[in-house]
Amino acid sequence: xxxxxxxxxxxxxxxxxxxxxxxxxxxxxxxxxxxxxxxxxxxxxxxxxxxxxxxxxxxxxxxxxxxxxxxxxxxxxxxxxxxxxxxxxxxxxxxxxxxxxxxxxxxxxxxxxxxxxxxxxxxxxxxxxxxxxxxxxxxxxxxxxxxxxxxxxxxxxxxxxxxxxxxxxxxxxxxxxxxxxxxxxxxxxxxxxxxxxxxxxxxxxxxxxxxxxxxxxxxxxxxxxxxxxxxxxxxxxxxxxxxxxxxxxxxxxxxxxx
Amino acid sequence: xxxxxxxxxxxxxxxxxxxxxxxxxxxxxxxxxxxxxxxxxxxxxxxxxxxxxxxxxxxxxxxxxxxxxxxxxxxxxxxxxxxxxxxxxxxxxxxxxxxxxxxxxxxxxxxxxxxxxxxxxxxxxxxxxxxxxxxxxxxxxxxxxxxxxxxxxxxxxxxxxxxxxxxxxxxxxxxxxxxxxxxxxxxxxxxxxxxxxxxxxxxxxxxxxxxxxxxxxxxxxxxxxxxxxxxxxxxxxxxxxxxxxxxxxxxxxxxxxxxxxxxxxxxxxxxxxxxxxxxxxxxxxxxxxxxx
Numbered sequence: 001x002x003x004x005x006x007x008x009x010x011x012x013x014x015x016x017x018x019x020x021x022x023x024x025x026x027x028x029x030x031x032x033x034x035x036x037x038x039x040x041x042x043x044x045x046x047x048x049x050x051x052x053x054x055x056x057x058x059x060x061x062x063x064x065x066x067x068x069x070x071x072x073x074x075x076x077x078x079x080x081x082x083x084x085x086x087x088x089x090x091x092x093x094x095x096x097x098x099x100x101x102x103x104x105x106x107x108x109x110x111x112x113x114x115x116x117x118x119x120x121x122x123x124x125x126x127x128x129x130x131x132x133x134x135x136x137x138x139x140x141x142x143x144x145x146x147x148x149x150x151x152x153x154x155x156x157x158x159x160x161x162x163x164x165x166x167x168x169x170x171x172x173x174x175x176x177x178x179x180x181x182x183x184x185x186x187x188x189x190x191x192x193x194x195x196x197x198x199x200x201x202x203x204x205x206x207x208x209x210x211x212x213x214x215x216x217x218x219x220x221x222x223x224x225x226x227x228x229x230x231x232x233x234x235x236x237x238x239x240x241x242x243x244x245x246x247x248x249x250x251x252x253x254x255x256x257x258x
Numbered sequence: 259x260x261x262x263x264x265x266x267x268x269x270x271x272x273x274x275x276x277x278x279x280x281x282x283x284x285x286x287x288x289x290x291x292x293x294x295x296x297x298x299x300x301x302x303x304x305x306x307x308x309x310x311x312x313x314x315x316x317x318x319x320x321x322x323x324x325x326x327x328x329x330x331x332x333x334x335x336x337x338x339x340x341x342x343x344x345x346x347x348x349x350x351x352x353x354x355x356x357x358x359x360x361x362x363x364x365x366x367x368x369x370x371x372x373x374x375x376x377x378x379x380x381x382x383x384x385x386x387x388x389x390x391x392x393x394x395x396x397x398x399x400x401x402x403x404x405x406x407x408x409x410x411x412x413x414x415x416x417x418x419x420x421x422x423x424x425x426x427x428x429x430x431x432x433x434x435x436x437x438x439x440x441x442x443x444x445x446x447x448x449x450x451x452x453x454x455x456x457x458x459x460x461x462x463x464x465x466x467x468x469x470x471x472x473x474x475x476x477x478x479x480x481x482x483x484x485x486x487x488x489x490x491x492x493x494x495x496x497x498x499x500x501x502x503x504x505x506x507x508x509x510x511x512x513x514x515x516x517x518x519x520x521x522x523x524x525x526x527x528x529x530x531x532x533x534x535x536x537x538x539x540x541x542x543x544x545x546x547x548x549x550x
């Protein structure tokens with residue numbers, strides 16, 4: 001590579017880096033700025049002190065946890081079952097799992113009014129009912145992560161071995177298969193948490209106060225705390241997703257040239 | 259009533275294992291299929307629930323058409339900018355040595371940033387170019403110019419800029435396999451046959467990559483067309499694009515029958531996205547012929 005080409009390369013990479021980093025730096029700057037100069041951590045303190053914000057953070061984290069549980073409970077037994085007993089349903093399950101990529105979340109919200117009035121009737125007025133829709137939203141990503149893990153495993157032999165030793169289906173799924181696909185499940189959990197923490201479409205249109213909704217609500221009166229919350233949630237999600245990409249790499253090197 | 263305990267038949271019914279799929283199917287039906295069908299059916303109903311084309315006809319109204327047009331402009335321009343810059347970044351990644359730090363960092367960061375849309379992104383750009391933002395003040399100090407001029411950030415041009423932020427990384431992720439699939443041997447063969455580097459690119463690499471590039475651009479278009487949160491957080495009033503028009507139709511309870519108008523708009527959105535995604539799938543199939 002010539003020196004000139006190297007220089008152009010370097011400049012281009014630098015330009016991209018500035019474009020992607022600048023908004024994040026701006027968030028940090030805005031959230032710690034004091035009018036007239038100086039720095040303050042007040043806005044960051046406000047994340048814990050402001051009742052709206054701290055309540056929203058708790059709500060979002062609870063939703064994230066419930067979504068992960070729901071996703072695992074729904075997806076893992078189904079996918080293992082399909083692999084072992086119903087291979088002909090593979091395409092159907094895959095199609096249904098990837099469908100939320102094609103149907104925009106906004107469309108699902110528009111059509112969800114009835115479903116949610118029914119959920120409210122059963123579960124009362126709690127924002128945690130969002131969990132049901134969030135499990136659907138994370139399906140495509142969770143499916144891919146778990147499917148990759150399952151593919152690298154000889155599920156049939158494992159389950160036959162377990163069954164011949166007297167294990168029931170429940171034991172096969174929970175105690176034999178699950179421990180073997182935990183990197184996939186962990187990856188699915190990470191991306192689910194990241195998606196749920198940032199989800200705004202459902203929460204705002206159905207009037208539930210989750211973290212992103214609180215960020216927007218507070219943006220008008222206390223922009224600095226909003227900016228702090230935005231940056232905090234970006235950093236948290238980024239850490240999760242970076243861990244995920246390392247998990248991916250680990251898996252790829254483990255499975256070798258497959 | 260004598261058959262209340264069915265006699266053991268020795269053979270299970272054919273549907274036996276299918277029962278295991280039931281919880282999953284019921285869940286997906288309730289929370290994904292029922293809402294979608296509600297939208298499709300609701301678009302063809304009037305307030306009383308009878309059949310009516312009124313809402314579909316309302317899609318031809320000036321407001322709806324303008325929103326659709328602006329949505330298309332926004333999606334197309336952010337997809338085009340994202341695709342070109344993303345392809346450039348992909349080239350930088352691919353031409354770096356495979357084990358280099360730059361390459362690994364860029365691919366990891368892109369997989370993070372492609373997921374990073376929504377409220378936080380809107381606020382990040384407000385902190386950058388909004389009133390009192392970092393870049394706004396830097397530009398004001400350095401050149402005395404007003405970067406916020408007439409609030410462009412909160413309108414279509416701002417949306418294009420902000421969308422580009424997640425379109426470029428998405429482009430890198432979907433375009434990288436095609437770029438990596440270009441074998442060095444093809445380049446060597448072309449050069450051995452006397453082609454210049456420029457000729458290799460125009461006559462070998464570009465034609466090979468074109469379907470993948472166009473396909474990725476379609477995916478980016480659908481991604482932008484379906485995006486809601488970023489725009490909703492950035493544009494708090496008014497409805498320049500279809501997703502925001504759906505918001506006003508949903509939230510304004512003053513005008514009766516707006517909910518069904520939201521159904522019609524949502525149906526329009528499904529149709530656009532499905533058509534674009536089918537195009538994407540077709541182009542992807544073309545690329546997979548020589549990939550790997």
